[in-house]
Amino acid sequence: MKTLAERLKYAMEVLPPKKIKGVELARAVGVKPPSVSDWLSGKSKTMEGENLLRASKHLNVNPVWLATGNGEIKLDQQNNSGNFTNGSSNPDLRALDNNIAPVTAKLLPVLSWVQAGAMTSVEAINLSEINEWLPPLSHDDPDGCFYLKVVGISNFPTYIDGDYILVNPKFQVSDLLSEDLIVVRNNTDATFKKLIIESDERKYLQALNPNFQPNIIEFEDGMELVGLVIDAFRPLGASRPKRVRRS
The missing domain is CATH 1.10.260.40 (lambda repressor-like DNA-binding domains)
Incomplete structure (x- = not known):
């Protein structure tokens, strides 16, 4: 059905x-x-x-x-x-x-990467364009959070195709800590990477998969933070991803 x-x-x-x-x-x-x-x-x-x-x-x-x-x-x-x-x-x-x-x-929307790359806020998304809704992973998940479904191998094997990451879009770049997992938009492309903050405050995005190239890129002017990844889950039947709970 x-x-x-x-x-x-x-x-x-x-x-x-x-x-x-x-x-x-x-x-x-x-x-x-x-x-x-x-x-x-x-x-x-x-x-x-x-x-x-x-x-x-x-x-x-x-x-x-x-x-x-x-x-x-x-x-x-x-x-x-x-x-x-x-x-x-x-x-x-x-x-x-x-x-x-x-x-x-309360159900949270599962956005496509295209929607994440174009969104100004979750509230601005046309609800008729959302095909999947899931419950929060915790009773204290903040309002406005959404899921993204992992695709690609840039963060393999910690995250694989089909994993769900829970994103809180209410964080600012100034709130972030080194090694946070974040979703970033560059033009209309959204990507999921680990943030590295150097001692001189320079910021980089790193793929968790050491064999993925380019493995690390600079967080450049023009890139926008979509949100902080605060949790994740993997449907049963596969090994679990690393827990990333942060709120």
């Missing part, structure tokens, strides 16, 4: 003992029936925030699955506050330390 419409129809018509009508879901979510019709027809391709949480709670499904198609359809637990937590059977939301990460109503 690749679309919100398909997942929503499944949750309303197949999962429950009795089909849930659109007007009933609209009442539970607090929207008008045409909004539900737009979700079911595919006219509206995303559901977010409070609408997502209320719909998921009423349909008794995982909000991450409903929004993105990832994870278990139903969750093992639901706490009294209305937030959801996944049980041990859900491998998609495991943090790097093998603890189970909480699933909340």
